Amino acid sequence: MKTSRRIQLVLVAVLATICVSSILVSPHTVAQKPQSSGQQPSSYMSVNEEPFDVVRARDKANKAGVMAAHQRLLEERYNLSRRVDDSVRMTRGKPIPVGPTAKLKNGVTWEQLGRMSPDEIKDKGLFPYLPLPHVNHPVGGMVFPQTQIKVLPRLQRFDMDFDLPDWFLPEFPAAMFLTTRKDLGDVSKGQLITVNNYYDLFNGILNPKQLEGLRLLVTQFPQQQFNATADRKTERPDGMLGVACFDCHVNGHTDGAFHEVGDIRPQENRRRIETTSLRGVNIQRLFGSQRALKTVEDFTEFEQRAAYFDGDPVIATKKGVNILERGSQVHFMSEFEEILDFPPAPKLNIYGKLDRAKATESEARGEDLFFGKANCSSCHAAPFYTDNQMHDLAVERFFKPRMEGGMMMTAQGPIKTFPLRGIKESPPYLHDGRLLTLEDAVEFFNLLQQLNLSQQEKTDLVAFLRVL
Numbered sequence: 258m259k260t261s262r263r264i265q266l267v268l269v270a271v272l273a274t275i276c277v278s279s280i281l282v283s284p285h286t287v288a289q290k291p292q293s294s295g296q297q298p299s300s301y302m303s304v305n306e307e308p309f310d311v312v313r314a315r316d317k318a319n320k321a322g323v324m325a326a327h328q329r330l331l332e333e334r335y336n337l338s339r340r341v342d343d344s345v346r347m348t349r350g351k352p353i354p355v356g357p358t359a360k361l362k363n364g365v366t367w368e369q370l371g372r373m374s375p376d377e378i379k380d381k382g383l384f385p386y387l388p389l390p391h392v393n394h395p396v397g398g399m400v401f402p403q404t405q406i407k408v409l410p411r412l413q414r415f416d417m418d419f420d421l422p423d424w425f426l427p428e429f430p431a432a433m434f435l436t437t438r439k440d441l442g443d444v445s446k447g448q449l450i451t452v453n454n455y456y457d458l459f460n461g462i463l464n465p466k467q468l469e470g471l472r473l474l475v476t477q478f479p480q481q482q483f484n485a486t487a488d489r490k491t492e493r494p495d496g497m498l499g500v501a502c503f504d505c506h507v508n509g510h511t512d513g514a515f516h517e518v519g520d521i522r523p524q525e526n527r528r529r530i531e532t533t534s535l536r537g538v539n540i541q542r543l544f545g546s547q548r549a550l551k552t553v554e555d556f557t558e559f560e561q562r563a564a565y566f567d568g569d570p571v572i573a574t575k576k577g578v579n580i581l582e583r584g585s586q587v588h589f590m591s592e593f594e595e596i597l598d599f600p601p602a603p604k605l606n607i608y609g610k611l612d613r614a615k616a617t618e619s620e621a622r623g624e625d626l627f628f629g630k631a632n633c634s635s636c637h638a639a640p641f642y643t644d645n646q647m648h649d650l651a652v653e654r655f656f657k658p659r660m661e662g663g664m665m666m667t668a669q670g671p672i673k674t675f676p677l678r679g680i681k682e683s684p685p686y687l688h689d690g691r692l693l694t695l696e697d698a699v700e701f702f703n704l705l706q707q708l709n710l711s712q713q714e715k716t717d718l719v720a721f722l723r724v725l
């Protein structure tokens with residue numbers, strides 16, 4: 258009796274250990290992993306039927322490991338300490354971050370790297386700007402900065418946190434400018450625009466159509482991680498209502514929130530995408546980094562119908578996709594988006610070029626480089642510093658394809674030329690945010706275009722980018 262009871266106890270203990278460790282060891286939650294049938298990977302996500310409590314317990318147990326692994330990757334690649342220029346600030350006063358932040362390997366210098374061919378950099382494994390994976394690439398989904406979560410706790414996920422330090426992000430909340438009412442300056446009056454204050458702030462400034470559009474932009478609708486089903490990553494009732502467009506495009510700009518692009522499979526080939534600013538969408542002709550949708554209306558409609566659910570209509574239906582009515586809702590939201598202006602650039606003239614009477618010598622030299630030797634202007638054309646085209650920068654010339662951080666480092670194809678007006682207010686840079694500062698952007702293009710710029714020329718180019 259005694260012996261068999263002891264055996265029973267031992268068996269229970271062994272079983273319990275196996276269960277717990279399998280929960281702890283399983284590297285990623287399966288909730289949003291594409292399901293595979295045999296060897297053939299599926300384009301579809303699994304329709305998760307696991308109980309919420311089970312998923313949450315597993316995700317929470319895994320979280321520290323997930324965060325630590327990603328932090329190691331970031332620290333291998335970047336110097337993340339706070340370095341800012343207090344003399345150059347975003348509209349509401351946040352100082353801009355200064356780089357370059359990328360760490361160079363094997364003691365090589367930027368000058369030496371600049372003289373190497375793409376093949377040499379590739380063979381020696383020296384390229385400092387590989388694609389940036391999502392915090393938990395196999396799982397993905399929307400992740401919001403910690404500064405924002407302090408104000409809007411409903412945006413907290415229980416399975417992962419935001420990864421980059423606050424000094425590399427746009428100011429929160431950003432200022433908002435309207436093309437129609439430039440005379441008013443910052444119409445947000447320093448406030449975070451939400452469903453609770455939009456009416457008081459904008460009644461009398463917008464027409465009723467735009468006002469209704471703005472209401473929809475600050476209203477929560479269900480999304481992949483924030484919804485009312487058991488397959489969600491929020492434990493708060495107010496998080497279960499969904500997210501608002503302006504949770505990411507805060508005050509019509511961006512707060513640096515990111516997710517994964519919906520239109521690629523398999524999962525490891527998807528890109529991390531950093532929220533783009535909606536400032537100046539009116540002058541743009543392509544929307545989305547690669548989808549190249551042709552109107553703001555299309556993007557507005559499909560952001561919610563498709564991107565919110567990783568481009569998977571099966572999941573969207575399950576989680577309660579909100580279908581916007583094209584004639585009144587999509588149209589009204591777009592009308593409002595179309596009047597979001599770039600921030601003022603007091604040193605630019607009506608051609609979008611430097612007013613030389615106001616420019617410093619360094620800024621002027623930077624402009625000459627931008628339109629001359631560095632040839633940035635062949636893609637970033639004045640006055641808004643975009644050609645409204647897509648370009649394949651062929652970054653894969655510089656590295657060997659491989660998996661890193663759960664993401665396939667490989668060719669990424671053509672991406673739209675983002676406008677550079679107001680660029681100092683929207684770090685980090687590129688579609689995935691892999692360039693943490695403007696100095697990194699200049700180093701990146703110096704290598705990409707094989708410009709072999711001197712240190713002084715790089716400083717001048719940055720000086721010019723800061724006044725755009």
Ligand code: HEC
Nearest residue numbers: 399501502505516530531532533544545546556557560561
């Ligand atoms: C993760 C937070 C997030 C939320 C919420 C969000 N967006 Fe976006 N938005 C993005 C990202 C990231 C991109 C860039 C997409 C890409 O690179 O393909 C984007 C791109 C856009 C663009 C195209 C901008 C350009 O320059 O190409 C528009 C327009 C837009 N969003 C509108 C909306 C609207 C309308 C909503 C609400 C229905 C919304 N967004 C909700 C993150 C978000």
Ligand code: HEC
Nearest residue numbers: 631632633636648672673674675685686687688698699702
């Ligand atoms: C061949 C076209 C081309 C040239 C030349 C070019 N760019 Fe770009 N630029 C792009 C494209 C395309 C992107 C978006 C790439 C991405 O997101 O992966 C971009 C993105 C950027 C960004 C980040 C924008 C953002 O919102 O994140 C900066 C900054 C930038 N370029 C600066 C420069 C500078 C400075 C030069 C010259 C030294 C330059 N570019 C030359 C096409 C070009």
